[in-house]
Every structure is written in structure tokens, then in C-alpha cells.
Amino acid sequence: MKITVLGAGVIGVTTAYYLAKSGHEVTVIDRQPAPALETSFANAGEVSFGYCSPWAAPGIPQKALKWLFMEHAPLILRPKIDAAMLGWMLKMLSNCTSGRYAINKSRMLRLADYSRIALADLRSETGIAYDERMQGTLQLFRTQAQLDASAKDVKALAADGIPYEVLDKEGCIRMEPALAAARDKIVGGLLTPKDETGDCFKFTNSLAEKAAALGVVFDYGRTILAIQSDGSKITGVATDKGVVKSDTYVVALGSYSPILLKPLGIKLPVYPVKGYSLTIPIVDPSKSPESTVMDETYKIAITRLGDRIRVGGMAEISGYTNDLGQARRRTLEHSVTDLFPGGDLSKANFWSGLRPMTPDGTPVIGATRLTNLYINSGHGTLGWTMSCGSARMLSDVISGRKAEIETADLALSRY
Template identity: 65%
Template sequence: MKIVILGGGVIGVTSAWYLAEAGHEVVVVDRQTGVAQETSFANAGEISPGYASPWAAPGIPAKALRWLFMQHAPLILRPKVDMAMLRWLVAMLGNCNATDYRINKGRMVRLAEHSRDRLIALRAQTGISYDERSQGTLQLFREQKQMDGIAKDIEVLRADNVPFEVLDRAGCLAAEPGLAASEASILGGLRLPNDETGDCFKFTNALAEMAKARGVQFLMGRTIRGLATEGGRIAHVDTAEGPVKGDAYLVAMGSYSPLVVAPLGLRLPVYPVKGYSITVPIVQEQGAPVSTLLDESYKVAITRLGDRIRVGGMAELSGYTNDLPQARRDTLDHSVGTLFPGAGDLSRATFWSGLRPMTPDSTPVVGATKIDNLFLNTGHGTLGWTMACGSGHVIADIMSGRAPAIETADLALSRYRN
């Protein structure tokens, strides 16, 4: 079967790899001149299945109101006349209850754990290298109320048999010795020793090269105008450079996915939630992080990537914008500067923003649609890198007519009908 994939980010490329491995002819179409040029380019770098948690959680509405008025706010709302934003916000708030939180987190962890296993297998199979480390993730708490609030997460971790450690200040410094130079308040942390880190951009480019060797065709620099239909099925991808035809089609365009499928009568509840990152060259090896640290106060991830520190986070609702306000960089500088002072040269840091494709329940949309030759693999939010291999493996099974290794019925678009 010839399969056309719309989107050349980490989700599209991992999907292409596993579909080619399943024996299909695969074509990837993207508007950029290379893969991983948008949201996959400079994300936070952590691969954290155990921290696969919904944004929609009990208490979030009250926290969100406080965050909006913080100097270094993890949440930024730039209101505009946008019905898609309003619908998304209402749906997200509707998931802010204990019952939905447990359901959403459970299925997110299920997919993320499968993804980690597939990444380990892929690494063993191919020897792919991407500044990877397997030294765990530490969620760091500066306030006692943050420590007191981890019970619901621990409950899910235990239910899913995810190893974890609850640490005091001394335990945090043992896991991340660079914190010894910090004067910030460090009360404790939650550490997941099985989590990993790595450069998503390097990974995606390396995997794309291996996919090409398997026969995957990459049509880059192609502006996608839409999907043409005939007889109730997708007939071809309409691009500015001409049609691209296949037997089946996979939309993996991140935040732009709903714009492509809307003319087909599909309402895909994915909205862009903007994130920011800086990439900082390390100048003091002993003071730098050894893996990933999640600064709970500012919702910022600090990750070691080779000789660089990647600092990423924040959630901004502002539509499809890619501007770089200085205030957002100040938050990233503040987080890493207070926890790992002097470890990196902030004056030489590069500043970036990307549009995370977020669903109201934080779970990606992976599976079939009501159009029998159209499939989706999108809506991964902040966890595209964490869930990429699992999502690609699952969608390859679904499109090949095979039973996936994990339950997938609650990942499809059809879950929103109720």
C-alpha cells in the first residue's frame, strides 16, 4: 500500500519509519526544506513517560488565575477573537476533575511507556545516536504545597508499575550535583529513574536518513493546500507543486492538522499552545545538569544535551504566532540561572518558540477517522518527543490492519463524539 504522510516532524518521521518497516511504500510531504524544522526543532529534550500528565487536572483553574499574574508566569493568555481557542478552553476546563484526570493520565502513560520501549528497541536495532542519556528525570519542588500535591500522581505511577523515588533536598542534590551551587529553595523532588533525554532534532534527522535508505520518499518544500476527495475517500493531497496520490493518508501536521481536516467535516480539537526554549552552551561542566530537571514552580524543563543545556517550557495561548517576547526568555533565564548558576553562558543562548498541538484532554489523537483511508497521528502537546516512537508504531499497526501492542480505542478521534 502507498501511504502519504502529511508532516515531517518527529511524529511524521517515526510513523514513516514504522510504516516502511511494515512493508508499505511511504511518501512524506512537508512545507519545510528539511525535517523537524518546526515544533520538533528545539523542544525541551526530555523523554518522560512517567510525567505524562494531563494539563487538565483538579485545581488547575484556580492555579491558572494565579499564574496569569506571576512575574515569571508558566501560563500566558493573549486573548483574541478565536472560537477555536474558546471551544478548546471550555473543553479543557471540563476535564479538570479527578475522574477525567485519572482516565486521561492512565492512557497517556500507557502510550508513553510503550513509546519508551519502542525507542529502546529502535536504538538497539539501528544504533541511532542523538545526544541521548538514560539518567532519569527529577521533578523539583521549591514549595511545600508542591510536595503535598504529588499523591495523585504517585497513585497513577503505582498503578502502572512505574518506578519512582520521593526525595528530600539531599536526595535531589545527589541526583543532580549541580544544584549544590543553587541558593534557591529546594524542598524535595519526585524522581523517575527510567526516564531519558535526547535531542529530538538530531533524532528525527538521523531517522529520516535511515528511512530514506529503506525507500521512504521525502517531498520537502511542498506547500499543502488540502486533501481532495472523490467518492467519500481521499483522492490526493493538493500541494502548490501538484497532487500527491496514495492509497491511504496520514495527517501528522501538529497544530496545523485541524485546519487540513476541517473542510472534510472533521472537527479535530487540537489547538496550538506555544512553548519557548533557550539552548545554552555549557561553560562549567561540574555545575551543569546531568539529565532532566523539571522546575515545578515555573513549569520549565532543564535538560542536558551533550555540551548544551536546553531550557524549555511555558504555555501561551496566542494562536498561530511565533514571536519571541523578551519576558518569556527572562523566565527561562531565571529558572536555569537560579538552579544551575554559572553552568551555562546565557549571553550566547539561542531563543526559540514552537507551537505544541494540544488536545483538551492532553491525550493525542492516534487512529482512524470516518473517512476510511484517512488516519491521524497528532495532538501530542508537550509530549511529542516522549510519545513519538509509540505513536508511530501504533499507527503503523492500525494502518496495516494488525492488532496494536496496546489498547488504542480510546486514542482515536471517535472518543470526542460523547
């Protein structure tokens, strides 16, 4: 089958790789000159199979009001006259119940754990390297209230058979020795030992090379203008360099997916939630993390990437803007220097990217009402974490094979 994948971020590239492995003739289209130059470029570096939770959670509306007045807030709202923003926020609020949280987290954990298996298989069969480490994620709590609130996540992890360990202060320091200097600032943590770290940009570029070796054609520098349809199926993709025609199409355009799908009458509830990162050279390894520490107070991940520290996080709801607010940089710097003063901030690279978020946290993967159109989008902060599982599952669906995990509640039809 001839298949066109729209988007060359980590989701599009993994999708192309698995489709090519299944014997399909695959072309990837992207406006950028190379893979992973937008949201996949400088993310937090986490592959968080266990630390995997919806942003929509009980208590979030109350916390959001408090965060509005915090200097270093994990959530920033810059409202504007935008029906899509308002609709998405209302849907998200409707998911902030204990019942919805349990359902959504279980879905996310199912997909993330399957993706863990898929990524391990991929490493084994390809030898792909990307500054990877397999030393887990430590969710770090600065207050007893945060530690107590983690009980709902522990319950979900236990229910899905995901390994975890609740740690006291000394246990956190055993896992991350550099935290000894911040001993008085922490009360405990939640360790998910199967989590991994690495450089998503390196991973995506390496996998694109392996996909090309399987015959995937990467058509870079081609801007997608519209998806054409006769009402029952896709007939082509209009670009600035002409119309592209295939048998089947996969939309993997992250936050821009709903814009392309809306004229087709397909309402994809995905909205951009901007995140920020700093990439800092390490000058003192003894004062740096060994793996990933998630600073729960600021929702910031501090990750070791070889000889660098990647500090990433925050959620800014501000539409399709990619400006670099200096207040956001100060928050990243505050979190990392408060816990790990082992990097050279004067040489840090500051970056922002638009994460494609669904209101319930679970991505949208699967078929649409148009017979030859599929979606793989809406992974939010967990695009890399879920990429291999999402792509392998979708490849099975497109190829007519029974997927290895339940897929019905991951598709657009759940809305």
C-alpha cells in the same frame, strides 16, 4: 500499500519509518526544506515516559488566575476573537476534575510506556545517536504544597507500574549534585528514573536518513493546500506543486492538522500552545544538570544535551503566532540561573514552537470516518516522548495487525 504522510516533524518521520518497516511504499510531504524544522526543532530535550501528565488537572483553573499576575508565569493567555481557542479552552476546563485527570493520565502513561519500549528497540536495531542520556527526570519542588500535590501523580505511576522515587532535599542533590548551590530553594522532588533526554532535532534527522534507506521518499518544499475527498475516502492532496495521490493518508501536521481536516467535516480538537526554549553552551559542567530537572514552579525543563543546556517550557495560548517575547526569555533565564548558573547566557539561542495540544492531553491516533485517512497528532509537549509508540501502534492499525496496546480510547472517536 502506497501511503502519504503529511508532515516531517518527529511524529511524521517516525510514522513513515514504521510504515516502511511494515513493507509499505511511503512518501512524506512537508513545506520545509528538511525534517524537524518547526515544533521538533528545539524542544525541551525530554523523553518523559514517567513525567507524563495532562495540563488539564484539578486546581488548574485557580492556579491560572494566580499565574495571570505572576512575572514568571508558566501559563500565558493572550485572548483573541477565535472560536477554536474558546472551544478548546472550555473543553480543557471540563477535563480539570480528579476523575478526568486519572483517566487521561492513565492513557498517556500507557502510550508513553509503550513508546519507551519502542524507542529502546529502535536504538537497538539502528544504533541511532542523538546526544542521548538515560538518567531520569527529576521533578523539583520548591514548596511543601507542590510536594504534597505530587501524591496524585505518585498514585497514577504506581497504578500503571511506572518506576518512581519520592526524594527529600538531600536525595535531589544526590541525583543532581549541582543543586547543592540551590539547597535552600528546594524541599524535595519526584524522580522517574526511566526517563531519558536527548536532541529531538538530531533524532528526527537521523531517523529520516534511516527511513530513506528503507525507501521512504521525502518530498520537501511542497506546501499542502487542501485534502481532497469524495465524501467516503480521500482522493488526493492538493499542493502548490500538483495533486498527490496514494492509497492511504496520514495527517501528522501538528497544530496545523485541524486546519486541513476542518473542510472535510472532521473536527480535531487540537490547538497550538506555544512553548519557548533557550539553548545555552555549558562553561562549567559542575554547575550544570546531569539529566533533566523539571522546575515545577515555572513548569520549565532544564536538560543536559552534551555540551549544552536546553531550557524549555511555558504554555502560551495565543493562536498561530511565533513571535519571540522577551518576557518569556527572562522567565527561562530566571529558572535556569536560579538553579544551574553553569551556562553562558550571552551565547544562548532563543526559540519558540507551537505544540499541538488536545483538551485532555492525550494525542489523537487512529482512523477517521474516511476509510483511507488516519490521524497522528495532538501530542502537546510529549511529541518525542510518544512518537515511537504512536507510530508503531498506528503502523499496526493501518497494516491490519492487532496493536500491542489498547487503541480505542486514543482515536478521534473518543470525542
